[in-house]
Amino acid sequence: MARVDPRSGRKLFIGARVRRQREQRGFSQGVLAARLGLSLSYVSQIENDQRPVTPAVLLKLAEVFGGDAVQFSEQDDQRLLAELDVALHDRGLGAHRVAPAPLARMVAQAPELVQAFLTLHERHQRLQEEHAQTIDRFYGELGGDHLRGPIAPPPHEAVREHFNRLENYVxxxxxxxxxxxxxxxxxxxxxxxxxxxxxxxxxxxxxxxxxxxxxxxxxxxxxxxxxxxxxxxxxxxxxxxxxxxxxxxxxxxxxxxxxxxxxxxxxxxxxxxxxxxxxxxxxxxxxxLPYGRFLAEARAVRYDIELLAQRFQVSFETVCHRLSTMQRPGARGVPVYFVRVDQAGNISKRQSATAFHFARHGGACPLWQVHEAFTQPGRILTQIAEMPDGTRFFGIARTIERGGGGYLARRKLFAVGLGCELSHAHELVYADGLNLAAPAPVVPIGPGCRVCPRADCVQRAFPPAGKPLVVDEDSESLVPYRFEG
Missing domain, CATH: 1.10.10.2910 (Arc Repressor Mutant, subunit A)
Incomplete structure (x- = not known):
């Protein structure tokens, strides 16, 4: 029986990923076929996406290439595809719109080139932003628009992105x-x-x-x-x-x-x-929080963060942060995203071992429940959200406070969010009582207004990049911006 993706119900075709792994090790198709105990034609069909992989073949591939079957997951491809789509919508690049099918092929067949393009795009963005900030410091409100241009990307973003590429596990x-x-x-x-x-x-x-x-x-x-x-x-x-x-x-x-x-x-x-x-x-x-001991306890209490904080005598945030790093090959925990946000909406921490896409520029989606946590301090809020590509996530959010110790002592207030794809939600105690097969309500969120394609969002702060505005002076609605496409 062919392996089926539990989220989408589709058969699993991983030809490009198998071919990349084989070529990186210098194997011919014949060598790989021999090590898998399969025929050469069978391996050729897998690599050309003419045949889906079965669970047994998937386990054999993991043995031959090392690691575990998760390395053939589609999560990385989904994340790359989302980031590539965002980059190509950058008005500053002046790029023509590319249809979804060739983008998906590019991600599947040449991920290294996609990653190189995304790195260049991010540096381009950072150069523009930092130079604009420099001009602002010198000119303030007096002008200087004619001088705006690029400079180097900030080091903290480069370090943060590298951790994300490692799935936050070293x-x-x-x-x-x-x-x-x-x-x-x-x-x-x-x-x-x-x-x-x-x-x-x-x-x-x-x-x-x-x-x-x-x-x-x-x-x-x-x-x-x-x-x-x-x-x-x-x-x-x-x-x-x-x-x-x-x-x-x-x-x-x-x-x-x-x-x-x-x-x-x-x-x-x-x-x-x-x-x-x-x-x-x-x-x-x-x-x-040592890996093996912590993962065993997390599974035993079904990822109850407060119980884990008590048993290990650490803070709520510390447990959330550690849960986002549990991606050791052969002993992986539930893949989660972790985010920390202040009351102004600034994201000071963001890590993800999922396909969840964080906006790098322009702020996070206001419909995300992590922002609502500030209205109910100390309470754990849950949410089932859907990204524009249809991927659904189950998430929790809660406020945390750091510092203090005296009336005049400095304090910091944040909201932290933790979530996973809906297919993993049953492993978390916070999803008990929810109908995960037919969840309601499902909140439509996006990676941020600057790149969100949703045309009917009443919370939109500004129009998306690369979308021509449609202005109709004869009508008005709660939706603040109308745009083509």
Missing amino acids: DALDRAAEQLAETEGVQPGERASAMRRVLREVCGVEVAEAPTMGADGALRRFEPARRRLHVPAHLSDAQQAYQMATQYALLACRAPIDAVIQAAGFADAETRALAWPGLAHYFAGALV
Whole structure:
């Protein structure tokens, strides 16, 4: 029986992905056929999408190429296709509209070229934005439009996009952190004491608890000359251990971190420098919540975030962040997206192991329930949403607060969102009681007004790029913009 995609009900044709994997390893079709125990004509039919793959063949392909069957998922293709469509709608490129079929063929047959084009497009966007900001700083409201043009992409976006390409999972660092947690007895409630010992014995660093770390709210300060690390005394055991583990990674894990940065191919020194603490933070998060132990507990409680936060003595946000990284080959959790938004709609964190498409420019969709969370602080809100391509997602959202500790202490308020494709929703406790086979209501959302094709949205803030406006002075409705196409 041919394998069927559980979301769409379609048979699974993966010819282009099989051919790419085979060519990357230098196999001929005959060699691949021999290793799979199939005929040459059978392999040829698979690669030319003349025959769908069966579950048995899919497992054999995973064995031959290494990893697991998820590497043949359509999620990456869906994400590339969505991003390519957005890029080609950029008015600044002056590109003609391309029909969906050739775009899909390009993504399936030449994903490397698509990724290269998307990288160039993003750099083009960032160059325009940053140069415009520079002109604004010099001219303000006085003008300067004739000077607007490109500059370099911001380092934090380059680092963020690289993590997304890795599906937010860095194997070498994750396994190293998990091994350290097991061998050194880094357990909830005892993490900080264990990490003090590790820093002293492995790195020759003493940890000092400071009653305060200054008006800037510093969470960690290292004195290299004195080999002394300062962490605030008011932090919880898990928070102190996280800061200590970050410092440990910066001192003792330089080789694996440097290998990840070199493989990323970051273009400038500032981006490479910013990647260092990002990867050290990844190591620290993996140590506080070791992969195997955390995944087993998450499955046992059906991804109940509050229960996981209690059992591991960490925050709601920390659990959400870790759930978005559970993509180890052969031991994957539910693929989820994770986002953190402030009250102005700015996205300060966004990670996705799904086909969910975040807008890089112009803000997120106002119909997304993560924004509504601010109206009901502390409550977990659920939503079934549909993207313009028909993909449905089940998501939750809740507000979180950071900082505090005193009346005048600084506080930060965010909303966090976590979600998965609807086909995985039954694995989450939050979907209990919902009719997932025929869900209602389903909220039509989009990646952001700038690129959303929905013509009937009453929440639209501005018209989509690349769509000519239709102005009719004789009629008016709740829909603010009408456009062609």
